[in-house]
Amino acid sequence: MPISKSSLFGLFVSALALRAKADDVPYNNYPEKFTGLNVLDGPYGGASFGLQDIPGASYTAPTKRPLGTLPQKCYERTGSDTCSPENMEVYEVNYNDCNEPAIICRCTNAGTSLTTLTERISRIPVKARQLISHWTAFPGDGCGGIYYANGVVGLFGTCTAQSVYFHEVGHAMDQYVAGANTGYFWYSDSPDWRNKIASDSCVPDSYAKAGYIEAYAQSAVMSAYHANVQNIWSLDVGCMAGQMATVNEQLIDKGQQVFKYRAGATCDLPSPSGYVVLH
Ligand SMILES: [Zn+2]
DSSP states (O other): OOGGGOTTOHHHHHHHHHHTSTTSSTTTTSOBSSSOGGGGTSOOTTOSOOGGGSOOOOBOOOEEOOTTOBOHHHHTTOBTTTBOGGGEEEEEEOBTTOSSOEEEEEETTOSSOHHHHHHHHHTSOHHHHTTOOEEEEEOOSSBOSOEEETTEEEEEBOOOOHHHHHHHHHHHHIIIIIIHHHTOSSGGGSHHHHHHHHHSSOBSSGGGGGOHHHHHHHHHHHHHHHHHTSOGGGGOOGGGHHHHHHHHIIIIISTTOTTSOOTTOOOOSOOOOOOBOOO
């Protein structure tokens, strides 16, 4: 989540730098609705379950790809002191709601286990899950320095909270769902989103103040909670009604309802299959 930590990845950082100019701290004086959205992982506010218990797609054991078939997008994320290409293992996971496998590139010493990755990914509703082309995992302290870039999620350290996974996929929704539908590369870059926050009087939590893009991703986590756990309005989120109503409309009420678990939903996009041969 704290994107600035992923300084190893020049392309990503420069892309974010362009986005973070004068307005990277929206409404720093606003109250924060939650102390952190990890509170939504377990039972909260009277709910009997949380994000961690959203029904996930069933899956078969991950299949390890042979050495030499590292996808280009994973190869680009390897670096000398983070993970060498030779230490990046590639797995394909077949979820029962998709004929195309999800691709996980995991460094051999990554903090997040393959089992945790596979399970947490299974709980992302398929219409959203299919928009992540590669999941990558690296070693690191705690769970930090996470990034999202053009369909690729990078996890550093031991990331077990379901809210973290929804947050990162939330960035993809900002780009590929809300952005695509409104004509912006990122919807959170639009005057519309800024006006929503300006008209509200609070933001989801302190991390939402890291930038408009993060405010969107945190609102998206809350939207996933609203769609799959319990009515978010029962948690007194009226102070951010504009943000909440907007993201709910974009991600769970209209279109493919990408953040809503729906039994029988299936993927409808091809999986990226490109790979490079190690040399
Ligand atoms: Zn983020």
